[in-house]
Amino acid sequence: KAGVTQTPRYLIKTRGQQVTLSCSPISGHRSVSWYQQTPGQGLQFLFEYFSETQRNKGNFPGRFSGRQFSNSRSEMNVSTLELGDSALYLCASSVGTDGYTFGSGTRLTVV
Amino acid sequence: GQSLEQPSEVTAVEGAIVQINCTYQTSGFYGLSWYQQHDGGAPTFLSYNALDGLEETGRFSSFLSRSDSYGYLLLQELQMKDSASYFCAVRTNAGKSTFGDGTTLTVKP
Numbered sequence: 001k002a003g004v005t006q007t008p009r010y011l012i013k014t015r016g017q018q019v020t021l022s023c024s025p026i027s028g029h030r031s032v033s034w035y036q037q038t039p040g041q042g043l044q045f046l047f048e049y050f051s052e053t054q055r056n057k058g059n060f061p062g063r064f065s066g067r068q069f070s071n072s073r074s075e076m077n078v079s080t081l082e083l084g085d086s087a088l089y090l091c092a093s094s095v096g097t098d099g100y101t102f103g104s105g106t107r108l109t110v111v
Numbered sequence: 112g113q114s115l116e117q118p119s120e121v122t123a124v125e126g127a128i129v130q131i132n133c134t135y136q137t138s139g140f141y142g143l144s145w146y147q148q149h150d151g152g153a154p155t156f157l158s159y160n161a162l163d164g165l166e167e168t169g170r171f172s173s174f175l176s177r178s179d180s181y182g183y184l185l186l187q188e189l190q191m192k193d194s195a196s197y198f199c200a201v202r203t204n205a206g207k208s209t210f211g212d213g214t215t216l217t218v219k220p
Contacts, residue, residue, distance in 0.1 A: 019151060029114050031206070033208065035210070041212065042210045042211055042212035043154070043198065043200075043210040044210075044212050045207065045208070045209060045210070048206065048207060055205070055206055055207075056205060056206060056207040068135070090153060090154070092154075099144050099146070099156030099157075099158075100144075100146075100154075100156060100208065102153040102154045102155070103151055103153060103158065104152075104153050
């Protein structure tokens, strides 16, 4: 069965621009979570969606937003990009209390 | 909120046993998970403990003590390919998972 698919894999943006990242979870998984990972750092929780509703939210500024569609696919948007937003953005899907299955991530570089 | 502590680095030799500890503070604790991440790769799920005790999956075992807010990941018969970062993660009743900063395991020949 197909895993979690994130697109694009790599992205270079300029400060001040906005970006949209996409995540398609494993078929049947209704929960999608987003994490930011910077070099040498752990995974910082951004938000979680379940059945098109944001169920949990991390401590990120309002420039970070997301949504989930009826087919469980999710997008996250970052507006007014800053250099510090350069990171690996990981999406994970899960069902019930099983562990997360992560996608390969989108590596965002802001220049 | 939640907080987790795990060692930043651990080094061991091939064939040895290594234990990576994780202590946590959280409200609404539901379970503790462990993930492995190789350089440049995505985290992969290793194990999940919701109840006290030891869970064994091949060379890897994970332990949880809810009363001590403590868990560990035990890796036996270490192989070079086990060199990676290992993250513990606490899941709450609300469904949110918070990850620790990760432990970099280096396996030497």
